[in-house]
Amino acid sequence: MRATRAVIHLDYLRDNIALVREKTGVSLCVPVKADAYGHGALRVAKTALEAGARCLAVATVAEGQELREGGISAPILLLSVAAPEEIPRIIDAGLEALAGDAEYIDTLAKAAQKARRGLALHLKVDTGMGRIGCGPEEAGALAARIADHGLFLAGTATHLAVSDSTAKRDTAFTALQLERFKTALDGIRARGMDPGIVHAANSGAVTFHKGAWFDMVRPGILLYGYAPPDGEGKPAMPVKPLMELESRVVFIKKVKKGESVSYGRIWTAPEDTFVGTIAAGYADGIPRQLSGKWNVYVDTPGHGAPRPLVGRICMDQCMVDLGPAPAASRWDRVVVFGGPAADAGALAARIGTIPYEICCNVNKRVPRVYAG
Numbered sequence: 001m002r003a004t005r006a007v008i009h010l011d012y013l014r015d016n017i018a019l020v021r022e023k024t025g026v027s028l029c030v031p032v033k034a035d036a037y038g039h040g041a042l043r044v045a046k047t048a049l050e051a052g053a054r055c056l057a058v059a060t061v062a063e064g065q066e067l068r069e070g071g072i073s074a075p076i077l078l079l080s081v082a083a084p085e086e087i088p089r090i091i092d093a094g095l096e097a098l099a100g101d102a103e104y105i106d107t108l109a110k111a112a113q114k115a116r117r118g119l120a121l122h123l124k125v126d127t128g129m130g131r132i133g134c135g136p137e138e139a140g141a142l143a144a145r146i147a148d149h150g151l152f153l154a155g156t157a158t159h160l161a162v163s164d165s166t167a168k169r170d171t172a173f174t175a176l177q178l179e180r181f182k183t184a185l186d187g188i189r190a191r192g193m194d195p196g197i198v199h200a201a202n203s204g205a206v207t208f209h210k211g212a213w214f215d216m217v218r219p220g221i222l223l224y225g226y227a228p229p230d231g232e233g234k235p236a237m238p239v240k241p242l243m244e245l246e247s248r249v250v251f252i253k254k255v256k257k258g259e260s261v262s263y264g265r266i267w268t269a270p271e272d273t274f275v276g277t278i279a280a281g282y283a284d285g286i287p288r289q290l291s292g293k294w295n296v297y298v299d300t301p302g303h304g305a306p307r308p309l310v311g312r313i314c315m316d317q318c319m320v321d322l323g324p325a326p327a328a329s330r331w332d333r334v335v336v337f338g339g340p341a342a343d344a345g346a347l348a349a350r351i352g353t354i355p356y357e358i359c360c361n362v363n364k365r366v367p368r369v370y371a372g
């Protein structure tokens with residue numbers, strides 16, 4: 001196996017799931033879209049279901065099919081709108097689609113009829129995310145339309161835009177979204193219909209908004225180990241990051257004071273030193289913007305220590321300053337983030353992005369190794 005790998009701690013996933021289930025006391029839907037945020041959809045899905053999750057959520061039909069082919073029989077929610085030509089495959093794979101407009105509902109109904117199969121839908125209400133879904137006042141009529149087609153209304157859902165923020169204007173907006181959602185639910189019930197499983201809460205809402213938990217919660221990033229910050233900037237829930245990106249020192253050389261390292265010559269040695277080359281670069285998921293801005297953990301037995309990346313991060317390699325008298329030796333393990341290094345949340349903050357993007361971008365060529 002390659003020196004570069006992502007170690008995924010499934011025991012932490014179990015712990016994070018237990019924490020969320022204990023806190024909310026409602027059913028759990030685990031988003032495993034984008035290969036489970038880079039952690040490996042099938043292994044995460046199986047572990048989550050064993051740990052008591054009710055269902056899974058994906059963004060594409062292919063992601064849903066992959067889970068079915070892997071032997072998953074639990075309900076799978078398709079969160080995004082599929083193209084018309086993909087719709088027969090939704091029915092084939094037995095996915096539950098989120099729908100929030102008449103045209104899409106009609107198209108789904110037609111395909112189900114053609115396949116002579118049932119189809120469960122979740123009505124998606126747009127309460128302020130501005131992405132997909134119907135207006136709150138349309139919910140009743142669309143629920144009736146779903147029933148008229150002979151489809152099953154399995155649930156009613158919305159998505160929150162700023163639930164992970166503790167700023168006053170953001171908590172007020174979340175409250176407004178929940179009010180609008182209740183209007184939608186009232187509209188469905190006013191027609192004598194059952195909205196099914198009601199769900200709204202992403203990670204931010206699990207953390208901060210009890211009023212958004214309803215029958216089921218859908219936290220993603222929280223289960224992967226990153227909680228939104230509380231008022232003081234500390235993680236608001238004690239979840240543990242699952243992913244550790246590691247590689248090896250594959251080459252060491254002496255670099256004299258004044259000599260440069262890597263493309264663009266953005267770094268020159270301030271003194272004589274030893275520079276190690278690590279077998280991972282931006283094509284593996286170490287953002288190039290991180291050049292010169294990050295300490296990796298060089299895990300020399302008995303002498304493990306954080307050391308700075310130097311010079312531009314290349315596609316397949318990057319360099320670490322090991323210092324003038326290094327204890328490190330060739331083939332030492334290097335942790336880029338997670339474990340003994342700072343986690344993907346800290347790394348993301350360093351370059352102005354979010355841990356979601358860091359984990360998703362760990363490339364397919366990086367083998368996932370499961371621990372715990």
Ligand SMILES: *Cc1c(COP(=O)(O)O)cnc(C)c1O
Binds near residue numbers: 202203
């Ligand atoms: C991705 C997604 C989630 C999970 O979001 P997190 O911020 O990772 O908790 C929940 N619901 C929908 C509709 C999503 O697209």
